[in-house]
Amino acid sequence: MRDLLRYAIPVLLGRLARALARRRGGGSAIPGRVVLALAPDYLTHAVEHLPLGVAVVTGSNGKSTTTSMLVAVLRAHGLRVFTNSAGGNLPQGVASALVGATGLDGRLGADIAVVEVDEGFGPALATTLAPRLALLLNIQIDQLNRFFEPDRVFGMLTAIARSTSQTVVLNNADDNLRELAASLIAESREVLGFDVADSVLAASAHGVAAAERVRAAATDAPNVATVAAVTGETATIALGTDSLDVALPARGLHYAVDAAGALVAAQRLLGGDFDPAAAERAFASFAPVYGRGEVIEIHGEPTEIVMFKNPPSLQLNLDALEGAPERLFLAVDEGTPDPSWIWGIDWSRIDHVDVLAGTKAWQFATLFAYLGIPIAQVVEDLDAAVDAFWALPAPESPSPRVALVNYEIMMWLRRKFGYLEIEGAK
Amino acid sequence: MTTLRILSLFPRHLDLNGCYGNVLCLAGRAEWRGIETEIIEWIPGEPVPSDVDLVVCAGFAPLSTVVALAPVFAAAGEGLRALRDAGVPIFANAAGWSLLGERLVVAPDGDRVDTARVFATTEGIGAERKVGEYHVAGVAGFVNRGTVRIDAGELLRSGASLATDIMGPFLPMNPSFADEFLTSALGRKGEMLPAPISPDLARADEAAARARTAIAVRLNRR
Numbered sequence: 001m002r003d004l005l006r007y008a009i010p011v012l013l014g015r016l017a018r019a020l021a022r023r024r025g026g027g028s029a030i031p032g033r034v035v036l037a038l039a040p041d042y043l044t045h046a047v048e049h050l051p052l053g054v055a056v057v058t059g060s061n062g063k064s065t066t067t068s069m070l071v072a073v074l075r076a077h078g079l080r081v082f083t084n085s086a087g088g089n090l091p092q093g094v095a096s097a098l099v100g101a102t103g104l105d106g107r108l109g110a111d112i113a114v115v116e117v118d119e120g121f122g123p124a125l126a127t128t129l130a131p132r133l134a135l136l137l138n139i140q141i142d143q144l145n146r147f148f149e150p151d152r153v154f155g156m157l158t159a160i161a162r163s164t165s166q167t168v169v170l171n172n173a174d175d176n177l178r179e180l181a182a183s184l185i186a187e188s189r190e191v192l193g194f195d196v197a198d199s200v201l202a203a204s205a206h207g208v209a210a211a212e213r214v215r216a217a218a219t220d221a222p223n224v225a226t227v228a229a230v231t232g233e234t235a236t237i238a239l240g241t242d243s244l245d246v247a248l249p250a251r252g253l254h255y256a257v258d259a260a261g262a263l264v265a266a267q268r269l270l271g272g273d274f275d276p277a278a279a280e281r282a283f284a285s286f287a288p289v290y291g292r293g294e295v296i297e298i299h300g301e302p303t304e305i306v307m308f309k310n311p312p313s314l315q316l317n318l319d320a321l322e323g324a325p326e327r328l329f330l331a332v333d334e335g336t337p338d339p340s341w342i343w344g345i346d347w348s349r350i351d352h353v354d355v356l357a358g359t360k361a362w363q364f365a366t367l368f369a370y371l372g373i374p375i376a377q378v379v380e381d382l383d384a385a386v387d388a389f390w391a392l393p394a395p396e397s398p399s400p401r402v403a404l405v406n407y408e409i410m411m412w413l414r415r416k417f418g419y420l421e422i423e424g425a426k
Numbered sequence: 427m428t429t430l431r432i433l434s435l436f437p438r439h440l441d442l443n444g445c446y447g448n449v450l451c452l453a454g455r456a457e458w459r460g461i462e463t464e465i466i467e468w469i470p471g472e473p474v475p476s477d478v479d480l481v482v483c484a485g486f487a488p489l490s491t492v493v494a495l496a497p498v499f500a501a502a503g504e505g506l507r508a509l510r511d512a513g514v515p516i517f518a519n520a521a522g523w524s525l526l527g528e529r530l531v532v533a534p535d536g537d538r539v540d541t542a543r544v545f546a547t548t549e550g551i552g553a554e555r556k557v558g559e560y561h562v563a564g565v566a567g568f569v570n571r572g573t574v575r576i577d578a579g580e581l582l583r584s585g586a587s588l589a590t591d592i593m594g595p596f597l598p599m600n601p602s603f604a605d606e607f608l609t610s611a612l613g614r615k616g617e618m619l620p621a622p623i624s625p626d627l628a629r630a631d632e633a634a635a636r637a638r639t640a641i642a643v644r645l646n647r648r
Contacts, residue, residue, distance in 0.1 A: 141443075151488040334644075337559070338568040340594025343444030359644070362637035366598050367447070369630035370454045378633075380640070 007106030010038035014099035032095030043128045052112035059137025062258040067116040069262035076282035082110040089118040119156045126163035134164040135265045139176035140312040178218035193221030194260040204253045225260040242276045246283045250293025252320035299390040302400040307410040311341045324351040325402035326395035331357035335408030357385030429462040435483040445484035447595030458627040459620045470498040474505030479611040483522035496539045499525040503542035515586040515607040520593040549573045566638035567592035586610040
């Protein structure tokens, strides 16, 4: 009864704000802001009684995809799983997602919560959510305008790891996280690792793209899962004594690494109940996360959306392309405040751009002039650019048009072409 | 045919932000003018070669990396200063400038780290970080730094050399500086900068001019 008195009104007002936000299309932090303003301890209260606790997923790249994979595997085992919408990984975003899922007593009706957290807000969120398990994916070059340098991200992930009560699962193929493993093991914490077989790493153009830092001593976390092979959109992952064939959401080694991390976390959370066959089924029916290999209809034409946020995600997505796209739209706006890093990318996978768009288009045009990559049209205005690109004849090959865009333009394209649901809300 | 030797003081650890674009720019513009180039990658700890025509020290790196690399650059200082004094143009930006300055004052208690002493500047930890697009007098780019220098602004000319806080691909974004470097380097050989033989140069410069204009327009709007 006391819970009802305290949380019913904040939750109801939050739900109202959420209903309004959904009608507009796109994600919103407003419902979360509303409920947190009225009930500041809402996040802790919502999850503290969950029977299997909270798992958090963080890192520079792959958070949304890996969170969805872990959720799918746990659900395939019959668990009721709460998760935040992909992209809503700041405290107010997590609260926004919770508002639709908690009762009027402010408590979450679920067995477990799997929460994607932003690196920057991760330390505070980890303190609030008191996770049992943290899954750390990588430390790569990301948002230098915001994080300034990878050392700060290393400190943030260290803080998240130290707020975790039971297990830290981390990527042994990322030398930065191996450094973290060394210090966590020295503190007698439970650390489990996942890795990529040397033969698989050798076959990929740019490995796993870990950020270069001057590092202290590093060591492997006790390794539980290894990506043993990647063929097209299927990965073979050795997990303990089992070998799983896992369907990936799209081509790319980075998705296989995400899957290995999700499997180690799922196995640790489920203990003896973990069933490899159920895990394989979960991956087979897994829907791609927005903008990660997803094909949507734009002006009635199937278009593969390839989204990037930072150098590693762009490089790994370019590496995963099957040949140069025949019809390529490339657009970047102020969501990428400083695209200087495009000069450090290996662009050999593309041979031309049909329409180059967005406020940063001319910075790309400068680079492509030096690289000798032809550009048919530069159109800074996005609406005009979209009209120009989708007026071009369809590709002659069976592969669809490709839109290589940053996160903000991906969301803008979705809204413009009628994909109105909040990301991750199914 | 003339060949220009470009020394890239550019360990892997400094390449966080497309800084290699500066080397690409010099090599590309030389080629567009019919001049061959050879890029020499310096391995930190090895002697600095003396038979080079241009030096690029462009980079962005965590302060911990800059501090870790400082002794290597301090040791290379003598060779680099000899190049500078011989009129070889040296370009440095962001962390590259930090490593080619006099010293870094890195800790709150004033701990000092010596650097290469190519540019007469001293750098200390700033009270707050400056992050954002930059456009002054037609020069444009992006600045992201947490250090302060009392003895220089964002751009420092010293003889044929230039250092700037504008990070990443400064030369391709502001190609007149690249042509100045090429002119100086050729001048030491008694040669003039030849006219372009490829239309790509004009195409690159038009794109860069429009990119700078876009930055200026955004800054004016704020």
